[in-house]
Amino acid sequence: MILEAREVKYTYSDGTAALKEVELNISKGQFTVLLGPNGSGKTTLFKVITGLIKPFRGEVRVEGRPFEEYTKEEIYRKVGFVFQDPNDQLFAPTVGEDVAFGPVNLGLSRSEVELRVKDSLDKVGIPNLANKPIHYLSYGQKKRAAIAGVLAMKPDLMILDEPTAGLDPAGVREIMRLLVKLNREEGITILMATHDVDLVPLYANGIFVLYEGKVVLNGTPQEVFSEKEIVRGAGLRLPRVAHLAEILVKKDSIRMDRLPLTIGEARRMVVSALKKDETRYEK
Amino acid sequence: MVKVQVKRMIKESFLTVDAIAQRDNVFTRMDARLKVLFCMSILGTIIVLPGLRLPVSVVALTFTAVVMIRTPFKVILARLVPPLALGLIFLVFMLLTEGQNRLFTFHILDIEVSGYREGFLIGLTILARITASMAIVMFLSVTTPIYELGRALMWFRIPEVIVEILLLTYRYIFVLWDEGMRIREAQSLRLGYYVGSSPGGWKRSLRSTFTLMAMVVIRAYDRADHTFSAMSLRGYNGKLARNTYGAWNRIDVKSFVSCFVLVAALIFASL
Structure with missing residues (x-):
């Protein structure tokens, strides 16, 4: 297992229980989707498993070791997180500088940083945008640049919070194809959140359905969508x-x-x- | 109406300048360090040296340069209107208050108003210096993208924190501008900015403006929080900008010598 979450609980300061004993197991090399309606706790769960917030109770393990045993550098080499809104993630003035941010912080040499920037931009299909200021990019290009920034850290597990939100159908197809390519060719384990149920059977090996802070179903797409009542009860549809x-x-x-x-x-x-x-x- | 148009023109010019600086031309291809060095030395000289010749030559040269790279006239005007207005106020003030040799005299409601030669010359010098300084800054802004300027400033050992704030401001000002515009449009669609004969209309507009300002601040705070998370996830260690300059190349050295000769010639001509 590359990632395990055991009985993870998190409650916000206003008393909202966002996560109630969540259990999650992600195998290496899988393309997993976290399905859930708005407000089900998807983003909170991602923040917990990337270490941005600490759970009140429970444990998160990466490759069998508890999260706390890793240094920040070690953990972010293994786990990458792509935010839902690329504007939150792209803070450098140009695409190239933004992609270089992570590798520079890892203390890599200038030539290695340049190589990783080029490689990451090539993989996401925007090699010509390295010197482009972020605010001149389209929304789809921003999404790709945000993925490139995380790819440059060479993570084993990439977590994406609704990567297709706000994209047109062609943009959705392109991003999903890119993620499948990264999963199959680069061997990166993918965990993405979405509430677009039509996308899931096309790309995912495994599904977790999150509803009101609990995992109510998990399994292959066939197994999960066979449980029609539970799926519908969780605010989703077939x-x-x-x-x-x-x-x-x-x-x-x-x-x-x-x-x-x-x-x-x-x-x-x-x-x-x-x-x-x-x-x-x-x- | 004219006031509103001028305001809009000034706002748009700040957004357009960035787009102009992205174009490919002889000046944008030059090393940013060189442009910073050149502009700073010219600025210093304009402030230190007396007379009108240097500021006037600088204005003429920079205007030729910005027109050459096809900077829209609207943008040039918009960048110069605020400082020119300030300079003209100074000119009038100095003309009417400084000196002894009268140039003219007239009466307003039995009050005698006189203009003096010395005041006129001082006012004109100030106006020329303001215009020349603005022209040189405009030249720098339409030929150098902010991120290049940031890198050049880091090379000149400007504290990193200042450069980082400059670069983050540059990155997020467009995002916040868009958010502010969206809120404004949403308010306008629900009559938040009532333009009409209603005596309470201005109050409504004021309330909407304050709400807009508060919302932009809140959203900026939220975004800062998210951005900090994104930075932490990529190993942020307190350093955002980095100096990417290598050694000067041969073209840079040639340009450096040309700039040095140009500055020397300008100073010599003004003496």
Whole structure:
């Protein structure tokens, strides 16, 4: 396990219990999604597992060792956090300087810093923006620059707070493809928060559903979305395709072995149902 | 109406100047350290040396340079209007109060008003110095992006904390400007800035302005908190800006010599 959270509790000073005994296990190399409606505690949980705030109770372990045993430098080499609003994260005047910020703080040599900046910008697809002032970037470019800044620290685990929020469909697709590439090609474990349920089955290996500060479900997308009532009770919904399949089963008596979560799965299911229907008709 | 237009022009000019400094031209390609050195020596000379020749030559040269790199006339005017207004007030004040040799005399409601030659010359010198200083600062701002200026200032051993504040201000002023504008638009859409014959209209506008200012301060505080978290996560150790300058290259040395000759020629011509 690269990350474990055990019975993590956190209450804000106004008395709001944001996290109530949260349990979380993330395996190395996984693409995990933390699903939850607004106010479910996703950002608070991320702040706890990145060490920005201390839990009132419970423990966070990174690669089997308690968080407290790591120095700041060690932990931030392993765990990177991308904020929801890139303007919070991009504080240097130019993209290149912002990406260089982490490596400089790690005490790397100038040539190594330059190499990491170039490498990170190449990976996120904005190598030509190194000298561009941040305020001239589009929102999508800012998101990429923010990811590059964290990538330059070469983390084993990258945590992203709603990376697709505020992006147009093309922007969402690009960012998700980038994250999948980083996960598969660079071997970086990804943990991202979202409430966009349609995205999840396409990219995630594992899901945790957080509701009112508690993990109410976890498992593969198939396992999680099979628990329709719990998903709906947690202020979420099924992916559109799964919802359509549910209606087809209920109202049109189409048979299916399992709930389709992607368009591909749904297509196969419908084609197979049509074929069965044709055979029956011919007989 | 004219007042509102001038105000808007001045505000826009501050945003446009940054965009102009990003363009590629002969001056933006020059080393920022050199431009800082050149502008500071010219500024010092303008303040120290007497006479009108040097400030007038500097104004002419910088105007030629900024026009050459196609700086919009509106921007030039907007940068110069506030200091020029101040200089003209000085000129009038000195003209009417300093000296003995009368240039003219007239009466307003039986009060005799006289203008003096000595006061006129002092006022004119002050006006010329203000204009020349503003022109040289304008030249620096339209040819040097702030982040380059920051790096150059660090190289000149300006305390890091000052440079860091300058760079963070530069980064977040645009974000806060946008947030402020969004709040203002939201207020305007709900008649927060009532323009009309209502006698209480100005009170409403004032209240909206204060709310806007308070909201921008609160949001700036929130953003500062988030930004500090982001910095901590990337190993912030109290150092934000870094000096990235290497050795001077051959072109820089040539430019340095040219600037030195230019400053010397200007001083010689003004003596």
